[in-house]
Amino acid sequence: MKLLQRLKKTKIGSSIQYHIQPRKVKFEWHNTPVDWVPEQPFVSYFINEINMILPAGEFWFCRLYNKVLPQIQDEKLKQDVQAFILQEAMHAQAHNSANKEYLCERHIDIQRNLDVMDFLFGKLLADQPLGLNIPKPLQHQWDLFRLGIIATVEHMTCVLGKYALYNTEWQKSGADPAMLDLVKWHGAEEIEHRTVAFDLYRHLGGGYLARYYLSVVVIAAVLGLWVDGTAHIMQQDPRFKSIRPAIYKPWIWREWYAISQRNNGLLPNPLWLISQQLGYLMPWYDPVHEAKTEDAIAYLNQSPAALRAMLKVA
């Protein structure tokens, strides 16, 4: 009994002292061209695809976190999770606004890519996967598996967040300010809340070894969905008609790699992205050391979309 009480007391809680700040944002898409990085259609489509990938997943994070919220015994971690939910919901809304007011307005068919993500997060990874009832004794394991996926994805979003936050090449290439702000604002908030998913996963009993297979599953899924979705929207552009990009054709992978080498900083190198997963597998991994919160906050304090939303409220 005493041991149980001691274990309860030492249960891993929040690993941060600061309070995560949910922010409202407002993006204006009237002037954003399809090639939002001028003369870089591949780069523009590649990054535009994240608008389709993210919302379904982020709303799924919110649903699952709301479900497990009553199980959290650490008050600060509970506050972190609540702020995380508000931030992720705002990310999803912001990317949805880009889908509706920017990509659809430019006559890009995004529905097929949205349907893939809806199937994945609305059906396959739902509380009842593909409509199947999970037996009661296994429900916690199913939740834990999904929380592990979120923790692994959040390591990757922190890595990508750093890449976006410190990127200077997009701006040098004359990138559209709205898309630039969207990726930097999102990246900065990913850095700000980088500890939450990992803390929550461990708090609710997530183990160390699962990180290995979760990493393999997540990296393969993210790269596959990203390239497949990009190929689908690129195919609609007459400039890529003769190539007809597809996930199974080496061209799109080679081109991604070549651009990341040629134009240092316009796209992250796929091999670098995979290598960034290694740190997550180390027993001493601690997301606090993955990035600098103060750099993220410095950007967030002057993000045009966040300032515009504040003016609207005032």
Ligand SMILES: [Fe+2]
């Ligand atoms: Fe996010």
Ligand SMILES: [Fe+2]
């Ligand atoms: Fe996140």
